[in-house]
Amino acid sequence: MVSVGTIVWLSSELMFFAGLFAMYFTIRQVRPDLWSEHTPTLNVPFATANTIVLVISSVWCQLGVYKAEHGQAARTGSLLNVSGWGMREWYVLTYIFGSLFIAGQVYEYAQLVHDGITLSSDGYGSVFYLTTGFHGMHVTGGLIAFLLIIGRTFTTRHYSHAQATGAVVTSYYWHFVDVVWIALFATIYLLK
Amino acid sequence: MKTESFVFALVGVFGLVMGPIYGIATDWQEPVGPVGLLLAAGLGFMVAFYFWLTGKRIGYRPDDNLDGNIDEAAGEYGDFTPHSWWPLWLGLTSSIVFLGLAVGWWVFAIGAFFGVFALVGWVFERYKGQHAM
Numbered sequence: 001m002v003s004v005g006t007i008v009w010l011s012s013e014l015m016f017f018a019g020l021f022a023m024y025f026t027i028r029q030v031r032p033d034l035w036s037e038h039t040p041t042l043n044v045p046f047a048t049a050n051t052i053v054l055v056i057s058s059v060w061c062q063l064g065v066y067k068a069e070h071g072q073a074a075r076t077g078s079l080l081n082v083s084g085w086g087m088r089e090w091y092v093l094t095y096i097f098g099s100l101f102i103a104g105q106v107y108e109y110a111q112l113v114h115d116g117i118t119l120s121s122d123g124y125g126s127v128f129y130l131t132t133g134f135h136g137m138h139v140t141g142g143l144i145a146f147l148l149i150i151g152r153t154f155t156t157r158h159y160s161h162a163q164a165t166g167a168v169v170t171s172y173y174w175h176f177v178d179v180v181w182i183a184l185f186a187t188i189y190l191l192k
Numbered sequence: 193m194k195t196e197s198f199v200f201a202l203v204g205v206f207g208l209v210m211g212p213i214y215g216i217a218t219d220w221q222e223p224v225g226p227v228g229l230l231l232a233a234g235l236g237f238m239v240a241f242y243f244w245l246t247g248k249r250i251g252y253r254p255d256d257n258l259d260g261n262i263d264e265a266a267g268e269y270g271d272f273t274p275h276s277w278w279p280l281w282l283g284l285t286s287s288i289v290f291l292g293l294a295v296g297w298w299v300f301a302i303g304a305f306f307g308v309f310a311l312v313g314w315v316f317e318r319y320k321g322q323h324a325m
Contacts (some may be wrong), residue, residue: 001269001270003242003246004242004243004246007238007239007242008239010238011234011235011236011238011239012235014231014234014235014238015228015231015232015235017231018227018228018231018232018234019228021227021231022223022224022227022228025223025224025227026222026223026224028223029221029222029223144311148311148312148315148316151315151316152315152316152319155316155319155320155324155325156319156324156325160324160325162318162325163319163325
């Protein structure tokens with residue numbers, strides 16, 4: 001039932017991002033000149049690399065879910081023996097890739113602010129930072145959730161069903177945020 | 193869960209049909225409608241799909257039977273926290289955090305500090321001590 005609740009909530013999150021997409025397209029419709037002026041400053045190769053990092057983190061997350069469903073929280077062998085990794089190791093790796101994405105976004109923001117695009121500079125700056133920023137906050141929230149979920153695995157001697165459920169629904173959220181980013185990336189960086 | 197799945201699929205079909213109609217009617221000059229309607233279709237189909245998947249997993253329920261009786265649905269429903277005070281603290285600290293956005297970052301920092309305790313307290317409420325889940 002936890003998973004059904006998570007999906008229903010994620011569907012409402014979809015509507016939250018629908019609002020952001022609607023805002024983006026509306027401002028672009030009204031002021032196309034801002035887009036032709038600012039989109040050349042976007043660093044598309046860098047953003048593409050960042051996107052790939054986030055997509056790969058989803059793969060690691062799914063491998064962690066696989067381990068969680070088989071009730072394996074901890075690794076069986078050494079840290080170098082990847083096939084023996086448990087849910088914890090995969091989730092830590094997911095966390096590292098997620099934080100790499102956020103770090104990349106911070107770097108990108110710094111570059112754009114340097115180029116004069118800020119939240120209050122004009123319409124383009126506002127929608128750019130609002131859409132990518134709200135997504136970034138979702139990713140950050142996901143990272144916090146990963147910490148809590150990893151923390152929960154240490155509370156019992158054996159990995160419990162409730163802990164596995166928590167790990168699985170956190171992965172739902174992570175995949176959702178990942179898919180939203182792909183849509184945002186396509187809209188902002190490819191469609192321009 | 194066929195009925196539940198069907199109801200949400202209806203929401204999806206409505207959005208999927210009305211989105212393009214709205215777009216054509218406004219000559220694609222008004223993006224809010226198509227975006228909102230098509231993503232509302234996403235909302236409907238997403239929930240419908242997951243209900244369908246869950247229905248396949250848990251199988252037949254008395255709720256699916258038109259002639260079913262209420263007592264057939266008796267039994268265990270899962271684990272629920274009987275009561276918890278943590279959501280109250282989490283709500284209060286979240287209010288301070290959002291107040292901080294309007295007033296100043298120092299208010300935000302105070303809210304975030306206490307928010308950490310509220311969040312960890314809630315998440316680990318049933319995951320500590322002898323009876324940890």
